[in-house]
Amino acid sequence: MNSWLKDWISPRFLRRNGVLGMNQRNIGYIAKYNDRSRFPLVDNKLLTKRVVERAQIAAPKLIAVVSVQHEIEEITDILHNLDQFVIKPAHGSGGKGILVIVARDGDRFVKSSGASISLDELKRHLSNTLSGLHSLGGRPDQAFVETLVRVEDLFTEYSHEGVPDIRIIVFQGYPVMGMLRLATRASDGKANLHQGAVGVGLDLATGQAISAVQHDLPVTHHPDTGADFTNLHIGNWLQLLTLAARCFEVTRLGYLGCDIVIDQERGPLILELNARPGLSVQIANGAGLLPRLRAIEALEDVPVDVADRVEYAMNHFGGRVEAAQQTLWEEQEG
Amino acid sequence: MHQRWPYLLLIGVLVAAGLTTAMYRHQTYGIPLLPSAEQRVWQVEARIQFNASGRETQVFLALPPLQSGFSVVDSNYASSGFGFDIDKSRRQERAHWTKRAASGAQTLFYKVELLADSFEQTRDTSPGLLPAPSWQEPYRTAAQEVLSGILPTSADGRSTAQQIVQRMQTQPPDQNISMLLDTRSRAELLTDLMLSAQVPARTVEVLQLEDGRRRQALTSYVQIWQDDTWHLVDPETGLVNNTRNKLLWVTDAPALLEVVGGSASRVTFSMLSSVRPSLSVAKERFGDFDISLYSLPIAEQGMFKLIMLLPIGALVVVFMRVVIGLKTSGTFMPVLIALAFLQTELLPGLLSFLIVVAIGLIIRSYLSELNLLLVARIAALVMIVIGIITLFSVVSSRMGLIGGLTISFFPMIILAWTIERLSITWEEEGPQEVLKQGGGSLFVAVIAYLGMTLSIVEHLAFNFPELHLVVLALVLLLGRYTGYRLLELHRFAAFQPKNPQ
Numbered sequence A: 001m002n003s004w005l006k007d008w009i010s011p012r013f014l015r016r017n018g019v020l021g022m023n024q025r026n027i028g029y030i031a032k033y034n035d036r037s038r039f040p041l042v043d044n045k046l047l048t049k050r051v052v053e054r055a056q057i058a059a060p061k062l063i064a065v066v067s068v069q070h071e072i073e074e075i076t077d078i079l080h081n082l083d084q085f086v087i088k089p090a091h092g093s094g095g096k097g098i099l100v101i102v103a104r105d106g107d108r109f110v111k112s113s114g115a116s117i118s119l120d121e122l123k124r125h126l127s128n129t130l131s132g133l134h135s136l137g138g139r140p141d142q143a144f145v146e147t148l149v150r151v152e153d154l155f156t157e158y159s160h161e162g163v164p165d166i167r168i169i170v171f172q173g174y175p176v177m178g179m180l181r182l183a184t185r186a187s188d189g190k191a192n193l194h195q196g197a198v199g200v201g202l203d204l205a206t207g208q209a210i211s212a213v214q215h216d217l218p219v220t221h222h223p224d225t226g227a228d229f230t231n232l233h234i235g236n237w238l239q240l241l242t243l244a245a246r247c248f249e250v251t252r253l254g255y256l257g258c259d260i261v262i263d264q265e266r267g268p269l270i271l272e273l274n275a276r277p278g279l280s281v282q283i284a285n286g287a288g289l290l291p292r293l294r295a296i297e298a299l300e301d302v303p304v305d306v307a308d309r310v311e312y313a314m315n316h317f318g319g320r321v322e323a324a325q326q327t328l329w330e331e332q333e334g
Numbered sequence B: 001m002h003q004r005w006p007y008l009l010l011i012g013v014l015v016a017a018g019l020t021t022a023m024y025r026h027q028t029y030g031i032p033l034l035p036s037a038e039q040r041v042w043q044v045e046a047r048i049q050f051n052a053s054g055r056e057t058q059v060f061l062a063l064p065p066l067q068s069g070f071s072v073v074d075s076n077y078a079s080s081g082f083g084f085d086i087d088k089s090r091r092q093e094r095a096h097w098t099k100r101a102a103s104g105a106q107t108l109f110y111k112v113e114l115l116a117d118s119f120e121q122t123r124d125t126s127p128g129l130l131p132a133p134s135w136q137e138p139y140r141t142a143a144q145e146v147l148s149g150i151l152p153t154s155a156d157g158r159s160t161a162q163q164i165v166q167r168m169q170t171q172p173p174d175q176n177i178s179m180l181l182d183t184r185s186r187a188e189l190l191t192d193l194m195l196s197a198q199v200p201a202r203t204v205e206v207l208q209l210e211d212g213r214r215r216q217a218l219t220s221y222v223q224i225w226q227d228d229t230w231h232l233v234d235p236e237t238g239l240v241n242n243t244r245n246k247l248l249w250v251t252d253a254p255a256l257l258e259v260v261g262g263s264a265s266r267v268t269f270s271m272l273s274s275v276r277p278s279l280s281v282a283k284e285r286f287g288d289f290d291i292s293l294y295s296l297p298i299a300e301q302g303m304f305k306l307i308m309l310l311p312i313g314a315l316v317v318v319f320m321r322v323v324i325g326l327k328t329s330g331t332f333m334p335v336l337i338a339l340a341f342l343q344t345e346l347l348p349g350l351l352s353f354l355i356v357v358a359i360g361l362i363i364r365s366y367l368s369e370l371n372l373l374l375v376a377r378i379a380a381l382v383m384i385v386i387g388i389i390t391l392f393s394v395v396s397s398r399m400g401l402i403g404g405l406t407i408s409f410f411p412m413i414i415l416a417w418t419i420e421r422l423s424i425t426w427e428e429e430g431p432q433e434v435l436k437q438g439g440g441s442l443f444v445a446v447i448a449y450l451g452m453t454l455s456i457v458e459h460l461a462f463n464f465p466e467l468h469l470v471v472l473a474l475v476l477l478l479g480r481y482t483g484y485r486l487l488e489l490h491r492f493a494a495f496q497p498k499n500p501q
Helices: A013-015 A020-032 A034-042 A047-052 A070-081 A119-130 A237-251 A279-283 A291-296 A306-316 A317-331 B004-029 B140-153 B157-169 B175-181 B186-196 B278-285 B299-305 B308-324 B332-344 B348-368 B376-400 B400-408 B412-453 B455-463 B467-480
Strands: A062-066 A085-087 A100-104 A108-111 A144-145 A165-171 A174-182 A198-202 A208-212 A217-219 A257-264 A267-274 B039-051 B057-062 B069-077 B085-087 B094-099 B101-115 B201-208 B220-227 B230-235 B245-249 B257-260 B262-277
Touching: A020 A257, A034 A047, A047 A062, A047 A267, A062 A070, A062 A119, A070 A144, A085 A119, A085 B308, A100 B348, A108 A119, A108 B175, A119 A144, A144 B057, A144 B094, A165 A291, A174 A237, A174 A291, A174 A306, A198 A279, A198 B094, A198 B186, A237 A257, A237 A267, A237 A306, A257 B308, A291 A317, A306 B004, B004 B467, B039 B057, B039 B257, B039 B278, B057 B101, B057 B262, B140 B175, B140 B186, B157 B175, B157 B186, B157 B220, B157 B230, B175 B186, B186 B201, B186 B220, B220 B262, B257 B262, B299 B455, B308 B332, B308 B412, B308 B455, B308 B467, B332 B348, B348 B376, B348 B412, B376 B412, B412 B455, B455 B467
Parallel strands: none
Antiparallel strands: A062 A144, A085 A100, A085 A144, A100 A108, A165 A174, A165 A257, A174 A198, A198 A208, A208 A217, A257 A267, B039 B101, B039 B262, B057 B094, B057 B257, B069 B101, B085 B094, B201 B220, B201 B245, B220 B230
């Protein structure tokens, strides 16, 4: 086979693998299952935070909110007394405008990358955020400060810096696919795959790593720490899936991406929600989303209970079970 | 999904409405589908000369009837001191000049501009059964003999006519024919024989169109009626298949020219042909087509020429994003850039765009250190862009480069935002992403530009605005396209089976 062609795949293979494409995601799932009126709930991270908190779903704690420029001065007192915190724009997209402060160096704030910034720079960041630098279309925005998640020790060898998070795709309240996103030097401590983070596909039945990708290409070891992904196993898996599945009730969004972090003390926490979750999760898992989405679309009695949904997902979308299903599905296609 | 039928119906209706309206306007008004389409226009001048006797004078000139293959663009009746009207009292229209008292040599002109128009199809009206001529002996016997020799071997009117013409040409001449020709012309004889054979026929006067000919007279031809249409027969050579250069002038009138109160009257014809762009012919014929963009003032027409191209650019963007999967910086920024290219030409446009954005990015990186609020920063960028453009224009015009002057066509606010966005992308996602998005935008802009500058696209978009319904339908179709994007076939290449069988 031509070497140039090797970087391309025929649409027939993709369809056979049940890979969900961007257009089909937009029309067949987001437009169909996600009510527009519910979008602000996840697009505005501050709103998400409040809703999640009200439903008593575990999440990092909100410390302060900045809505207008003069409030920046007011919260500097609060920030002065904090060693660790995270500043986020309410409408940031793609990880834009998130500032993670992991330590203090006298008057300076140390970012997760190790670089430090002054209080003035911090204020400028807040001011920029309010005037809409990080929001879509440059609309005026809000910023908020929340507690920094203490990464579980398990992850430290797998992450260059920053907080590894777990993206679970939840369809109609059922977890359908998940991946662990690990920051790398290339991704500048951010856990976004298109910026160079590593995505590790997770067996939905156990939380065991299946395969990993960086820049859409398979990898076996973390590019910076060299840790082998085959030994990676996420604990508290049932608790984590349940947390993700509960987000459906809160948002009523049928096609949802839940970003979860695991805190040393508090366990799985909802970091943010996404109404337009990306498609890289498929590459990380080496499996297409379509067979799973269709399986749920085909369900007649929808069990309302969260525990039932999680159990169904673990039983049907787990590694081994799914391999069997995949062949079945292929036979039907063929 | 749940409303598939209404959706498909809407698409169908849009396409049908767009195409049928365009076709209708093409056929009725002759608006050409191709910008380069040309049509032949004949200018024919009939010159009437006579000596007026000093009394009341009336002149009648038969006017060419409606006929297939020609349509009248313009006509003109030049006549000094004569009153003029069109006489419709007979079956064929006649020009009618009148003067109370005229004396001496008079000259009248009738000028007509005819378009050789293959779309012009006139349905001939049936003449009904025309009475057979009453022959006097010995001509009756001669005619009967001629016909009895022909009729058994002819299938229809056309073949009968063909055989009679052949019989008239034989050498030595047929005796019956020679005798019959003593009293009539060949055309009249052919007509009479056809009528006797009960085939409707008539003698017509035809003008042979030939470029640059002057002082021509009409030629007599015969028309025979068959299959609901008149067929032209040349009494010398038989059936005429190619009537492109034959203009019927007299069909039903008693005579071509009739002068009351004058003598020594005659009419001669001169003609000239020219090839003209179909579009200007159409504009001339129908004023400014009842409803069209040509009814706007010229300045607005120029603007609409651009506006009508926007949908094409939008279609390109939709296609590039939905089917190809290209990332662009700002959804429709590429269309605006492409519009600017339309004014600057491609290469100077690309070059100046790159220069302005590059300089802008450098200055912007300094601005980001100034700790400015967003609105102030954008405002500053707009001014910087204006500064760069001004400098560029002045310097390049000093150096004698015209290209610099057109750079001011770029939408400044768009440029400023482009610089701002690319700069943020640079800071957050690195120069690679800037190249990707900037390059993607420029690529889409260039494709949109190339699409919009196709002369056929430009022509159709402005002259057939209804075709935008089809563009709209295409956009609606693309909006529901759920297949893989081209670039996804690369993105998901990891799904390639490990051991291809």
